[in-house]
Amino acid sequence: MPTVSGAIALHSSLCTISSDKPSLPNHVYVATKPKNLLQNHPLYTPTNAKLSIQFKEKILCLEILGIDAGKALSQNPELHTATMESIHSIISFLISKGIHQKDLPRIFGMCPKILTSNIKTDLNPVFYFLLQDLQVQDHNFRKVVKKNPRLLTSSVINQLKPALFYLKKLGFKDLAALAYQDSILLVSNVEGTLIPKLMYLESLGFSKDEARFMVLRCPSLFTFSIENNFQPKFEYFDEEMGGKLEELKEFPQYFAFSLENRIKPRYLEVVESGIHLPLSVMLKSTDEDFRELIKKGGG
Template sequence: MMKSLLFSTHPTPPLLPAPRLRSLLRLRASSSSASASAPPRAARRSPRPAPSRRPPSSSLYARPSLLDMERERAARRADVDAFLASLGVDPGELAGFELPVTVDVMRERAEFLASLGLTREDLAAYPLALGCSVRKNMVPVLDYLGKLGVRRDALPDLLRRYPQVLHASVVVDLAPVVKYLQGMDVRPNDVPRVLERYPELLGFKLEGTMSTSIAYLVGIGVARRQIGSVITRFPEVLGMRVGKIIKPFIEYLEGIGVQRLSAARIIEKKPYVLGFGLEDKVKPNIEALMEFGVRKEALASIVMQYPDVLGLELRDKLVTQQSLFESSILVSHDDFGRVIERMPQAINLGRTAVLKHVNFLTACGFMLSQVSKMVVACPQLLALNMDIMRMNFEYFKNEMERDLEELVEFPAFFTYGLESTVRPRHEMVSRKGFTCSLAWLLNCSDARFDERMKYDTIGVEEMEAEESSDMNAFLEEVESEEEEYSDYDDSDDEFVR
């Protein structure tokens, strides 16, 4: 009993497995755990996909290779070149030029230029215009020109002559030129007309040809106050080289007898004469005048009276006019030269005008030989207003009661205003009881005539002196009025002295 109590008080501890058994138990436990979480056997045997070295194309971090980029760029440029070819533009002209990457952008540029009035031929002539951005280049430039006052209908010609303006910077290139023109006294309202006529100005450097040409003109005597007018009427002068164009032109005029100051006055009134080519126009025209009977000493007078003669297609005109004068007025070769000397605008008289005046004079009772003499002495007879001539002749015949031969000797009578000069002077002389020639009566200033009316008699010597110099004085007066006849052309328009 004691033995049983002892055993119940101290129970026997459980037996521990042997080391080999523990190992087997652990292996079984781990195997059991793994089998519970493992996928089905078939799934385990499916092959695993090979890892990719390159992310899929949809990845945000994908980057095309340089070769791919170059191929894509070439394809787009090929499309653009094909579009250019469809416009008639040689794509080779724009090789190496950065162009839009899409045809749509290029089409926008082409359509915008077309809206300005440029044709396909214009684009083919200057394909670089298609290299300008509509928003960055074209619109700012055109907006600036529009604000200056350049007319919309003048833009096509302006862009054809100077398409480089589309590449210009308003601030760096255009605004300084406009400021320079205004500084030369070109009025703001005239600036757009200057640019329309000579858009190449917009590409000039201010310190170059522009300043040099103006300085030279002022140096030869062109009035500083007239420079703005000269530029406005002939802006091309700003692009002329002094040494190659302006100076040789002035020196040639001096060589034929035109004084430098007189040349300056010609340029003030008609600056475009500087654009007449010296070798191909001016010199051949001067030679032609001498061939047709004009004396060398009269050349300067002709140029000062009618500077346009330097730029005409002169030889053909002289042939035509000489034939007309010889056949209709019996003017000889030498006399034809005198006619041109006294009124070079006669070169442009139309046949109708000449015959109309000749017929009027013969209807007045003059013989054709007398008409010839009158025309040689006063060629202006062929261009006077017919109504003025008719009124003067009727007064001469009915009131003055003089012989027709006096008009043959002083044909300039027809050039004086009846109410302003002829009638009042004739009445004053009649009241004084003087008998005088037409030249003594008319060929003097009003002040000189008033002084004569203080005389009791007229000296014979004075009368002869007046008659011998009457036409010379008259012609000098006509030469001083060169502006009056400067616009005479091939029409039958008439002028009144």
């Protein structure tokens, strides 16, 4: 993959395309083969034959940077009118913040909206939030952004600060954990996502403090679907396993395991062996350790 500076230089040459072959270094020109690459690209169908040369250059440059141009344009229509100069400024800005070129395809692939962000009003506030509110040192920006590119498309005022305030109120005090491990919570809607998960846990019979304790023990509970995760797993736990709420309070990670691939098969083996295993031991044990436990219990 060409370097960012190389790709930018390439675009500068492409922007002056005429009927003559662009004057590019041989090693770069091989990667751009005038018409074949453009004609064979899925976006260049006969119905798109009248695409402007500037638009074609944009697609080509995005692809050279390792970005799926078709997907990016589909998910972010604003890219259709964005200039390559503005896109290059976004890339240069991220590089200046410690992001590596090899990270860009994944970052832009997950969040094409970043490509049309405003550096002053959108991106700079996020990095200031990371530095001031989450106490992330600038040399660690890359680690945080790689983990969760959605941070760069989130409003600091309307999303990140309210989420951080709510999480702190719940008892999340480890800023490093929020930044490097659980940053998905910061881009989750407080009223639409976080609060409903707590309310659901309370509806199962847990007190407010118990529900809060559970999410502090297992922050990923905030990321699980009520319909597709909580409900079926709790129903199995309650109706088939005859479990007690106390067990889930002590081991909320239960909801993080696959119902079909882990919970059901292991529980059935435990029942068949006639032994009793704590919920955490039954699910957290490696396959080898679990087999050994079953073997000893059955013996």
